[in-house]
Amino acid sequence: KNEVEQSPQNLTAQEGEFITINCSYSVGISALHWLQQHPGGGIVSLFMLSSGKKKHGRLIATINIQEKHSSLHITASHPRDSAVYICAVRWNTGNQFYFGTGTSLTVIP
Amino acid sequence: EPEVTQTPSHQVTQMGQEVILRCVPISNHLYFYWYRQILGQKVEFLVSFYNNEISEKSEIFDDQFSVERPDGSNFTLKIRSTKLEDSAMYFCASTSRELAGDGELFFGEGSRLTVL
Numbered sequence: 001k002n003e004v005e006q007s008p009q010n011l012t013a014q015e016g017e018f019i020t021i022n023c024s025y026s027v028g029i030s031a032l033h034w035l036q037q038h039p040g041g042g043i044v045s046l047f048m049l050s051s052g053k054k055k056h057g058r059l060i061a062t063i064n065i066q067e068k069h070s071s072l073h074i075t076a077s078h079p080r081d082s083a084v085y086i087c088a089v090r091w092n093t094g095n096q097f098y099f100g101t102g103t104s105l106t107v108i109p
Numbered sequence: 110e111p112e113v114t115q116t117p118s119h120q121v122t123q124m125g126q127e128v129i130l131r132c133v134p135i136s137n138h139l140y141f142y143w144y145r146q147i148l149g150q151k152v153e154f155l156v157s158f159y160n161n162e163i164s165e166k167s168e169i170f171d172d173q174f175s176v177e178r179p180d181g182s183n184f185t186l187k188i189r190s191t192k193l194e195d196s197a198m199y200f201c202a203s204t205s206r207e208l209a210g211d212g213e214l215f216f217g218e219g220s221r222l223t224v225l
Binding site: 098 | 218
């Protein structure tokens with residue numbers, strides 16, 4: 001069965017810390033999406049990747065296709081970064097995105 | 110900034126009742142999706158819609174579910190006879206390009222459905 005796994009499930013950090021959230025998947029993909037889900041439930045797209053690295057502000061996303069792994073990094077974390085971060089992948093065999101269970105991040109002032 | 114809007118934000122219904130969830134996608138988008146998230150679980154794909162027809166659907170999207178775009182702006186999800194297990198947050202999403210390309214997904218804020 002095709003799987004998407006995220007680690008850690010929960011993460012607490014002090015404001016200013018560098019944060020890494022990981023996503024691993026079991027078979028080949030054509031794209032990977034990092035999303036942020038706010039405490040109220042709304043979902044915002046952060047990045048879509050098929051190779052390499054993307055950066056937007058304090059957020060950096062990388063993907064290693066050979067190792068079937070992606071990371072989301074947050075530099076200089078801030079309490080407003082507190083949210084659930086979700087990795088979603090599109091398998092090579094399909095068109096839809098399949099979601100991981102998310103990483104719940106809490107940044108303490 | 111353009112956004113996907115969903116109504117209602119929360120609906121409580123009795124088991125067996127019909128429910129319609131409404132979405133207004135971003136105006137120049139062509140591809141539309143419904144996802145659901147049961148409390149504490151991951152987001153799951155339900156259905157995708159393009160050119161006024163379903164392009165893909167998951168196992169979850171059985172005969173109790175239907176979608177339509179009745180007037181060129183609204184995109185609706187109907188659940189014909191709700192069950193307790195339909196209680197979830199339902200997200201509408203849209204994109205300007207098919208996800209097989211590099212189209213970014215834009216999500217609505219979600220409609221929370223509670224079935225009693």
